[in-house]
Amino acid sequence: MTAAIGVKGHCAHCDITFELKPWQLNAIAIQEPFDCPYCERVLQLGCPRQLRQFQALSQWAVVRPGMVALTCVVLAVAMVAEWVGLISVIAQLNLSVLVLLTHFLVLRYVRYRQRMTLDLQVVSPALPIEQLARIACARLSQP
């Protein structure tokens, strides 16, 4: 999930903010709890507002390749237009600079929108399967 580079998580228990790894981002996306890498408590994103914000990140991911394609097309069209004599060299240069400037401004904005810190709450872990199995075995072995 290259979409969410720069997303950080804040552990409510140990108060440490850390960069989220792709598998942790996946866990958050499917609302699956995961362990804090520092205090090993089970964490989950509890805030619905932040969850919506996080899910919207994937929309921003398509902006980058879209902008690259758009910039390339505009640059090519400007070059051809200058070549066939529709616009002057100065106009072509101006257009190219303008397009490149817009390109970098948009990418900067996307990067700014993608930078976020998720407040991760500690959740009490469900009883692990092994423990349940042990209880069941103990019950069954009783006379």
Ligand SMILES: [Zn+2]
């Ligand atoms: Zn922690």
